[in-house]
Amino acid sequence: MLSKKTKYAIKALVVLGKNMDQPPMQISKIAEIERIPKKFLEQILLDLRNAGFLYSKKGAGGGYSLNRDPKEIFLVSIMRITDGPIAMVPCASLNFYHKCDECHQESTCGIRDVFVDVRDATLKILSETSIADIIKRETTLISV
Amino acid sequence: MLSKKTKYAIKALVVLGKNMDQPPMQISKIAEIERIPKKFLEQILLDLRNAGFLYSKKGAGGGYSLNRDPKEIFLVSIMRITDGPIAMVPCASLNFYHKCDECHQESTCGIRDVFVDVRDATLKILSETSIADIIKRETTLISV
């Protein structure tokens, strides 16, 4: 399951992606729009900022804005920051690999073998889908 | 992440899948082979039994055996018993649907829209892969 942290992160980035040519938006504003607990969002935005996705400015008139084109922010990167691995088993993870503690022989593990395929299928979608795509899908869904 | 419960379930079914024409195997034997905490495995096997995948027999000479051809036991069914939904968001789940509590407007949610695609990709693999396939993959991996 996707954590709330990740959902909040995506939602916040979508809000900021719609705010591209405006002055930075405050945490409290984003929290209000998306009904996200403010203090929790604070932590999440900080993580995204430290990962280079957001620009932030302190003080009056400060706030957050996207540091990149929404077309270049992919779900896979966000999820790796907020939830960690994409794979469903650690031994099938590209970026967060480690041995499963129950595993006896990784090289011949049929479970791992299947979940590498699952990871690849998931990864394909998540690394092709950007914040801009999410925004586009929303407007498409509205018009349907 | 796949829970240990699910991994244990798959491993137990694989063990029983290799034991097809022999007398039923005891929980303690399976637990020993796969190094699964016995009492925990007990619960898991009971769930699988109640779902119709296993035959069980009490008393001396009793134990567990598969109730179906390993070719007809698919990962998707096991995972739904042990972990519940396949989808990463409840609102994209086929068998365990419910609204996300953070969600304001499901019909136009871009996140949901993407994760329906992810679910479909995952589902395709998990509903095509059986216990027999896992066993086959293991022997293939050994010979490589």
Add this chain to the structure above:
DNA sequence: ATTTTTTCGAGTAATATTATAGATTATATA
């Protein structure tokens, strides 16, 4: 009868997730 083995109901321990609190630092502007 006795032993073996599953079944059942409940409880607990460990860990992860979600959220909150309060003080600190940076910036703008009056």
Add this chain to the structure above:
DNA sequence: TATATAATCTATAATATTACTCGAAAAAAT
């Protein structure tokens, strides 16, 4: 320079989930 604003930092509380344990009952074999 004082004041208000807003992000940053560190810690901790609350809640949920996962992983596992306990003990006794029921069924079957010898």
